[in-house]
Amino acid sequence: MEGGTVNVSVFRGDAAGGEMVTYPVPLQEGMVVLDAVLWIQANLAPDLAVRWNCKAAKCGSCSAEINGFPRLMCKSPIEEYGEAVEVRPMQTFPVIRDLVTDVSWNYRVNEQIPPFTPSEQDLMDPEPWRMQQEDVDRIIEFRKCIECFLCQDVCHVLRNHGKFDSYVGPRFFIRMASLEMHPRDVADRRPLLKGRAGVGLCNITKCCTEVCPEHIHITDNAIIPLKERMDDLYFDPIRFLGRKLTGR
């Protein structure tokens, strides 16, 4: 592929609108989409706005929609796309400029989740905590999340229905699962799950799992157990009967 050229179309514009602009990029072996975008920036369009940090799929900054599919640009070999590549910003979040979107909503949501809360007894314990590897293994998967927000981008509850006020999205179900399943955490996030977090709105289409660059089983391992946990409290038939009988 050395010596060839690929046409890379990139969205150029801002909140008011924009257009796709096509740039011819000389190919290099092993090139990823981010390399092409940065080549355009250095050589043809110095003001092309793009977020990126590590270029090693560890920071989750360079999320975009490549030929319509949400991916990390640094992890997308250009050869997978043939001769033409289209790069657009994430569609679920408002565009700031070019490939940069306003993802600040996610940071506001995160602040609403009760943080890690150990018991008073554990906090006071002067000895280092002991935990078993199997307890760690249960949540290690969720801790892999690099906050690329591709799962948020693809989730139809946010993308198509815009439920930003009543649903927190897959990323924060992972976060809540990692806290809820932490062996030393004692906070109860079930009221939040039922209320503001809106875990009931997820109808398990598993799109989030499909786009996760860290291959986290978001739906199976985080969302479904959280739904069950919430149901235990609110939809337990015995408790339901108890509430009916006592009137509480």
Added chain:
Amino acid sequence: MAEVAYETVDTEVLVIGAGGAGMRGAIAAADAGARVLVVCKSLLGKAHTVMAEGGMAAALANVAPLDSWEVHFADTMKGGKLINDWRMALIHAREAPERVLELERWGAIFDRTPSGHIHQRPFGAHTYPRLAHIGDRTGLELIRSLQDKMVHTPNVQVHMETTVVKILTRDGRVAGALAYRRTDGQLIVYRARAILLATGGGGRIYRVTSNSWECTGDGTALAYEAGAQLRDCEMVQFHPTGMVWPPGVRGILVTESVRGEGGILRNKDGERFMERYDPERMELSSRDVVARAINAEVLAGRGTPHGGAYLYINHKSPEYIKRKLPSMYEQFLHLAKVDITREPMEVAPTIHYFMGGVKVEAETGATTLPGLYAAGEVASGLHGANRLGGNSLTDLLVFGKRAGDAAGAYALDHQGPLQVEEAEVRRAIEDLLGPLSRSDGENPYQLQGALQDVCTQYAPIIRDEQGLRTGLDRVLELTERARRCGTGGSNGRSFNPGWHTAKDLQNMLVNAEALFRSALERRESRGAHARSDYPDLDPELEKVNMVVERKEDGMACFPVEHDPIPEEMMAIINKKHEKYIPEELR
């Protein structure tokens, strides 16, 4: 130029940078009772700290009961070839375990030993297995835990995607900083009583580096411009193992944990060449030694097809590799189409870490400018001439906390009205907006590329006088051109990377100049600084650090004698320790 408007934001402690040191410092300063504002160039949680893979070094003695702060201290000093600030090495070794356990109580998780304690893995030049870790994603775990703690700490505010371009002073001490918001180009003057610099290193002055986009040496340059002293700028670490092929991934880090977990280096003839360079420690020798060994093999014609060495881990079971090195497995499979459970990795040295940086006081992180503090990679002293793997993450926690404590206390001690010099603000704004008004100015990306080539060519693993002189001349020439550069295109202020690059470039040039001047001054080979014209250690130069300072007529570099290491500390350093034998081999 018409008066350009700016916002004014007041705080007590301004923290610049939101990696491990910045966030730990912010929490400490808020705990001390100060109002804290954190500004960072990227989104929160994206700092270069997330790239740290191997673990955090702390003598918890969970795996090797023989381990102690004394041994950790001795390893750090020996690794740094004795030009470290011994007080920093002492504080670090003593306080690291406490900081790691504290992080666990804030929600961080670690791999465990069978008895349920934090597991520790072996790493280069650490006498005993010492790195607390979670797979090969320890940096990410540290960042998430601190991020969660910090956003729930009262009195800490965060301004994301905001770049500080100038530290403002008044009556010889810190008064605030000028910054711009990347998204819309809005200018902001922060008025503050104290500033904590936690901006990381400047690896991007090289072409091949493991460093993030952000690592442009901003803090070092900001401190220098404000009048603070720098130290050990010649000490730049080449990590022995970066990816080599394909070209798009060149320089991306291959964690030392691969060798910590038993990885073996071989040249193209299949020879385990570390036997010739360090038969005692082999692959787990210090980074400077392993990087030079790979470099020497390549120069001798025994390199791999793309100019590196082979790193094997496939003698371990695929399950073990995927559990202990999950992100390495992914990285090679995706980016290089190499399955590391079956084939070797091709690796070569990559620029990784700046041991040098702002000169700080060991106990407090105070720089030579009153009110200015520094912690983490931007500071200097702990690592001396060479950093041991794993010491960086505990550096962030130990000295982030100490500098945050001190900055908070300083702010509370220096009450009174917050004031900046309007004339200084105006001059800084004019400088900052300059590139936007020079439509015919040079393209900053091209100048940045030229600088990367100069550093790569003239300050490589093995240096010499002639190369360093040429390098310095080229850097000075580029500095002149950078003063007149444009943005390369549009002159808008809303998320304009051309404009951002024009400013980052100036910081990179300060770092490069300090590197070349210091490297010329140190006429010996020590740790990461190796010279073909002075191949040996010079015992006289063990007593000094190279210090850089801004003078009327430009940058000056001169040797400064450091505190001699006390005899009782030398005794600890020179003590012989029993070798660690894993339980299964006992």
